[in-house]
Amino acid sequence: MPHIPLPEHLPGITGLLEYRLDTALPIRELTQILLRGESTLSPGERELIAALVSFRNETRFCTAAHTKAADLLLGENETAWAVKQNFETAPISEKMKALLAIAALTQKSGKAVTPEAIERARLAGATDSEIHDTVLITALFCLYNKYVDGLASVTPTDPAYYQRLGERITRGYLRPEGGFPVPPKP
Incomplete structure (x- = not known):
């Protein structure tokens, strides 16, 4: 049960973002830029970072959502699962x-990122922009993970929910015009 009253039809991060639209706006915009904006990393690769960080933070809602988004963007279901395992x-x-190694270190602590980890990424062909964005995506998802877990938002268990959510977030992270409609009562 959430620690604060949240819209019942919007589990996970969505209800939290709807609770405070003023704080949600800059977070959504930053997420849109980092995960869907111009980048030499594909949207699927960026979703892999989000899924790995959420998995390592043990945030079930974000792990399920971003794993599904990565699956949809990559066009298959094996890679995200394999990334989370090892x-x-x-x-x-x-x-x-190499970039996921930087994400894993950043997820532990920003100070855990070593010059060796950065050099490994550069030797593998990562640009400074890709390294920057990996660290920032990781930091952003640590924020999201703590937000979801810290306020005990609802985590659905139905895989069909994450299929629909994954489809929505593959199109972007900005709030739909008019918000999220309340479904009719059965």
Whole structure:
């Protein structure tokens, strides 16, 4: 049960963002820029970062949502699962492995990121912008994970919910004009 009253039809982060539209706006805009804006990393690769961080933070809602988004954007269901199990052996590029290693270190503590981790990413072909965005996406999802868990937002268990949510967030993170309609009572 959430620690504060939230819209019942909007579980997870969505209800929290609707609770405070003024604070939600800059967070949504930053997420839109980082995960859907121009980048040399694909939207699917950026969703892998979000899924890994959420998984390592043990935030079930965000893990399920961003795993599904990554699956949809990548067009398959194996890579995100493999990344969460062990990104070093996952079927991804060496550059993504190095960037996910930076994400894993950042998730523990920003101070855990070492010059060696950065050098590994650069040697694998990562740009400074990709390194920057990896750290910022990780920090943003640590914020989201703490937000969702700290206020005990509702975490649906139905996989169909995450299919619909994944489809929505593959299109972007900005609030739909007019908000989220309340479904009719059965």
